[in-house]
Amino acid sequence: MARQVFAYIIHKDGVVDDTALELVAAAGKLDPDASITAVVAGAGAELDAVCNEVASSFAEIWKIDDEALAYVNAEVLRGMLVRILPKGGIVLVPHEHFGMDLAPGLSIKLDAAYLPDAVDFEGIEDGRLKVVREEYSGQVSTHVLCDISEGAVITVRPGSFKADESKSANGRVVDKTAEAMEGDLPGSARRYLEVVEAEIGDVDITKSDILVSVGRGIEDEENLEIIYELAEAMGGDVSCSRPIVDAKWLEKSRQVGTSGQTVKPKVYMALGISGTFQHLGGIKGAPFIVAVNKNPKAPIFQIADVGVVDDMLDFIPKLTDRINEIKG
Amino acid sequence: MEILVCIKRAPDTSENEIEVNSDGTDIERDDLVYSVNEWDNYAVEEAIQIRDKIGGSVTVVSVGDEEAEDVLRREMAMGADKGILLSDDAFEGSDGKGIASILKAEVEKRNYDLILTGAQADDGAGQVGGILAAMLDWPYASLVNFLEVVDDNKIKVGREIAGGNQEMNEIDLPCVLSIQTGINEPRYVGIRGIRKVASLEIPVLGADDLGIAPGSVGESGAKTKRQDYFVPELGEGAEILEGSTDEIIDKLIELIKSKGGIK
Ligand SMILES: Cc1cc2nc3c(=O)[nH]c(=O)nc-3n(C[C@H](O)[C@H](O)[C@H](O)COP(=O)(O)OP(=O)(O)OC[C@H]3O[C@@H](n4cnc5c(N)ncnc54)[C@H](O)[C@@H]3O)c2cc1C
Ligand SMILES: Nc1ncnc2c1ncn2[C@@H]1O[C@H](COP(=O)(O)O)[C@@H](O)[C@H]1O
Numbered sequence: 001m002a003r004q005v006f007a008y009i010i011h012k013d014g015v016v017d018d019t020a021l022e023l024v025a026a027a028g029k030l031d032p033d034a035s036i037t038a039v040v041a042g043a044g045a046e047l048d049a050v051c052n053e054v055a056s057s058f059a060e061i062w063k064i065d066d067e068a069l070a071y072v073n074a075e076v077l078r079g080m081l082v083r084i085l086p087k088g089g090i091v092l093v094p095h096e097h098f099g100m101d102l103a104p105g106l107s108i109k110l111d112a113a114y115l116p117d118a119v120d121f122e123g124i125e126d127g128r129l130k131v132v133r134e135e136y137s138g139q140v141s142t143h144v145l146c147d148i149s150e151g152a153v154i155t156v157r158p159g160s161f162k163a164d165e166s167k168s169a170n171g172r173v174v175d176k177t178a179e180a181m182e183g184d185l186p187g188s189a190r191r192y193l194e195v196v197e198a199e200i201g202d203v204d205i206t207k208s209d210i211l212v213s214v215g216r217g218i219e220d221e222e223n224l225e226i227i228y229e230l231a232e233a234m235g236g237d238v239s240c241s242r243p244i245v246d247a248k249w250l251e252k253s254r255q256v257g258t259s260g261q262t263v264k265p266k267v268y269m270a271l272g273i274s275g276t277f278q279h280l281g282g283i284k285g286a287p288f289i290v291a292v293n294k295n296p297k298a299p300i301f302q303i304a305d306v307g308v309v310d311d312m313l314d315f316i317p318k319l320t321d322r323i324n325e326i327k328g
Numbered sequence: 329m330e331i332l333v334c335i336k337r338a339p340d341t342s343e344n345e346i347e348v349n350s351d352g353t354d355i356e357r358d359d360l361v362y363s364v365n366e367w368d369n370y371a372v373e374e375a376i377q378i379r380d381k382i383g384g385s386v387t388v389v390s391v392g393d394e395e396a397e398d399v400l401r402r403e404m405a406m407g408a409d410k411g412i413l414l415s416d417d418a419f420e421g422s423d424g425k426g427i428a429s430i431l432k433a434e435v436e437k438r439n440y441d442l443i444l445t446g447a448q449a450d451d452g453a454g455q456v457g458g459i460l461a462a463m464l465d466w467p468y469a470s471l472v473n474f475l476e477v478v479d480d481n482k483i484k485v486g487r488e489i490a491g492g493n494q495e496m497n498e499i500d501l502p503c504v505l506s507i508q509t510g511i512n513e514p515r516y517v518g519i520r521g522i523r524k525v526a527s528l529e530i531p532v533l534g535a536d537d538l539g540i541a542p543g544s545v546g547e548s549g550a551k552t553k554r555q556d557y558f559v560p561e562l563g564e565g566a567e568i569l570e571g572s573t574d575e576i577i578d579k580l581i582e583l584i585k586s587k588g589g590i591k
Contacts, residue, residue, distance in 0.1 A: 009493025018353040023358070033358070048539040051345060062437050064584055065431055069466070073497070074470075075467055075468065075469075079336050082470050088353060088381070095454075096490065097470075097471055097487070097488060097490060098367070098489070098586070100447075100454045100458070100470050100471065100506075100529045101468075101469070101470040101471070103453070103458070103488070104455045104456075104457070104458025104459045105341070105458045105459065105460065105461055105462030106462075107425075107459070107462075108462035108463055109460055109462055112454055113551035113552060114423075114425060114459065114551075114552070115552055116452075116454060116455045117452055117453060117454070119387040129333065130555070132560075133451070133452075134452065135346075135355075135450060135451040135452060135557075136339065136341050136346040136355070136450055136451075137341050137452070139341065139345070139347075140346055140347070140348050140355060140557050140558070140559060141557070141558050141559065141560045142555070142556065142557050142558070143555040143556050143558070144552050144553065144555065145552070145553045145555070146551060146552045147551040152551075163531050168438075177396070187467070189467035189503070190468075190497050190498070190500070190503075191497060191498045191501040192471060192496075193484070193493065193496040193497055194495075195489070195493055195495050196486065196493065196494040196496060197497075197498070198491055198492030198493050198494075199492075206502045209588065210588075210589050210590075210591065211359035233590075234584070234589060234590050234591065235590065236589070236591070242509065242510070243509070245510060246510035247513075248513070252492050253492070257490075257493065258490060259490065259491075260491070260492050261490060261492065261496065262491070266388055266588045266589065267584060267587050267588065267589030268374050269589075274341070278588060280431065287471075288583075288584075288587040289566075290580065290583075290584065290589075291566060295345050295570075296423040297345055297347070299566055300566075301566045301568070302566070303565075303566075303584075304565075304566035305566060306531065306567050306568075306569060306580065306581065306583055307564055307565075307567070307568045307569065307571050308568070308576055309568060310573070310576075314547045314573075316481055318573060318577060318580070319577050319580065322574075322577045322581060323581060323590060326581065327590075
């Protein structure tokens, strides 16, 4: 029998997340002969829209449709999934804020192996899957062998598998709600209350054409002055990586990344930013990326278009002066 | 409230350039600067703040070798009441489930109300907290960036979700939470603070003390095993500008201008 791979589908307001098609590609890379099933949870008409969309790329869709999932709480969903997922299967979940909430515990409840944040698969040998991961903020990679003989839950890094749009399916939707809801509603020890929307800041960096983005390499709050000056000279706006917001040097609305804003400028200056996937996940639209970093091995240089290996505290003021000089 | 915070000793990635060693079996560990995993520092700070507000105690625990004692002591200098080191040759090579099994053995020996972990550690897994919770059958919430104690039986937490939004939940005690950076501002620990706790004893517990069957954890119990380290061969990467600083700057300005980056 073909290996069973399940892909958990993230969706919001009836729109399927990009990771859905990435998981199709990931499953295909994991095992080209696998039978792939999408698992979709939610409620009502929104969920139907999601199922319809997913049906064009998965042969089979398992849906769990209940009011209790109008906002999907990972604790509740985990209990339901344990009731419907067969032992021994492979479950792929996007490695983002929901997947990180759901997946580790799911592996325990399914008695399966857990493999977090996979970026590539390199084949199966003797029941062991060879997985590529990254460590130390992407500075080095590793091969990890994962014993999948009794099943596995694997989180897959968003953006690391190229969405497979070639496969078209006319998927069959199977309603698993009754089975998932059998007995009590699970996970009642954690109750969803509400979503508090991000505050809107003074500048909307999602609309900026030119972003001068600063990371931990700036070292000190006072040094931010050189960033403001460069932004002013270039006619751009200041954005940043997460540590700058954590330190309260800039407001949250200036943070670029998966837990911040998604920006699509023409030019992105990454200054003292190492280039973790959570940061890069917020940069869309293929801007021209300039990286300034004192570490020649910083992962940002793999994504950037041009790079300068230097101490930004020396380099940036000189760059600013020269721009101002040229502008006259 | 009795709070346990799980902490890991990790190379400080903002201080170090991490490189693969010559045979690819490990990273180059000579001259690495280690400290407590960044996320764990926020978890300890949060625990201390809760204790200072409503009473109770904070215990920090780490699975590691004797060098992990340093980070335990550092977090005690921050204000944790007690440190425990879980250390045994049999623990070496544990995967996330192995680490969680070892921590679970400690949790079951005492009466903790709340367990905090960091959202993720140096290998970026973000797994130990969720696995531990599931093993204990306690509720779990990840990526917590807001925490408020409601009463003896429940707390209110905010979880960080996409786009800077926050998902609020109420969760029953005992529970496990993974803490996200930015939830607080961890206090500074000076050398004097560390000296103050230098003589405090940190108990070391091994597999026998914890009642852990050797073979259930460590390398033999691990379903995931790291095979090697490598530096991936990627595409072309950035064009690194060379020359004198003036030359680099002129070249860079020309490029930025051509892409519409100077208004
Ligand atoms: C669930 C989750 C969500 C996250 N969401 C986000 C997000 O939305 N956005 C985000 O940014 N991060 C996010 N993170 C955090 C992310 O994992 C990294 O911690 C963060 O991106 C690192 O920021 P950084 O590159 O500024 O710092 P570091 O990784 O510390 O890098 C600093 C860089 O500066 C360089 N440097 C140091 N000094 C100098 C100098 N003088 N001159 C030049 N270069 C110098 C160093 O070589 C290094 O490359 C998230 C993490 C998690 C777990
Ligand atoms: N060896 C360890 N000892 C104690 N706690 C750990 C250990 N490894 C991981 N943790 C905890 O689990 C969190 C997440 O780590 P990880 O799942 O390895 O990414 C860390 O922030 C710690 O709180």
